[in-house]
Amino acid sequence: SQTIHQWPATLVQPVGSPLSLECTVEGTSNPNLYWYRQAAGRGLQLLFYSVGIGQISSEVPQNLSASRPQDRQFILSSKKLLLSDSGFYLCAWNGPAANSPLHFGNGTRLTVT
Amino acid sequence: ELKVEQNPLFLSMQEGKNYTIYCNYSTTSDRLYWYRQDPGKSLESLFVLLSNGAVKQEGRLMASLDTKARLSTLHITAAVHDLSATYFCAVSMDSNYQLIWGAGTKLIIKP
Numbered sequence: 001s002q003t004i005h006q007w008p009a010t011l012v013q014p015v016g017s018p019l020s021l022e023c024t025v026e027g028t029s030n031p032n033l034y035w036y037r038q039a040a041g042r043g044l045q046l047l048f049y050s051v052g053i054g055q056i057s058s059e060v061p062q063n064l065s066a067s068r069p070q071d072r073q074f075i076l077s078s079k080k081l082l083l084s085d086s087g088f089y090l091c092a093w094n095g096p097a098a099n100s101p102l103h104f105g106n107g108t109r110l111t112v113t
Numbered sequence: 114e115l116k117v118e119q120n121p122l123f124l125s126m127q128e129g130k131n132y133t134i135y136c137n138y139s140t141t142s143d144r145l146y147w148y149r150q151d152p153g154k155s156l157e158s159l160f161v162l163l164s165n166g167a168v169k170q171e172g173r174l175m176a177s178l179d180t181k182a183r184l185s186t187l188h189i190t191a192a193v194h195d196l197s198a199t200y201f202c203a204v205s206m207d208s209n210y211q212l213i214w215g216a217g218t219k220l221i222i223k224p
Contacts, residue, residue, distance in 0.1 A: 049211075
């Protein structure tokens with residue numbers, strides 16, 4: 001069966017510090033991968049998605065970036081965090097089928113102080 | 114621009130009661146998803162609705178889709194406390210990658 005791992009679970013970082021969140025998927029090949037952000041009490045905002053190694057699409061311009069160095073690895077990064085980057089970050093994957101639902105990781109709660 | 118509206122945004126109800134959450138969307142779409150999120154947790158896929166008239170049921174939850182009315186409903190039958198969560202609907206854009214999400218309905222079921 002497929003599983004998705006995301007870490008760390010929680011993170012407290014000062015403004016201006018770098019960020020690296022990692023997500024890996026097991027049990028499937030060539031998944032579509034996604035990074036979402038959820039502000040407190042809000043819906044989901046798609047940040048990036050990837051359909052293959054090295055292929056990244058950005059949905060929202062900001063100081064975050066994403067990379068996919070391996071088929072089942074997706075990394076969210078920032079060189080300098082802003083206070084507004086605080087939130088709940090969720091990695092997700094789905095298969096190539098048009099109706100494939102998203103499967104989410106457990107999320108990373110980021111607080112920028 | 115595709116917009117998705119859920120209502121109500123907050124619902125407090127007693128165990129044993131029935132209620133419906135509504136998800137309206139603004140333009141044509143052929144795929145609608147329902148997810149559940151427990152407090153502080155990630156999201157779990159509940160239903161995928163693919164065609165007009167589609168109805169899916171899992172336990173006390175039943176979801177339906179009316180593509181002509183651009184409306185999906187999530188019906189809760191004889192609610193139990195364990196169903197307390199936030200429920201999101203999401204509608205696909207043209208591609209498989211972009212989903213437009215509703216704001217979520219926070220459901221509290223009191224014992």
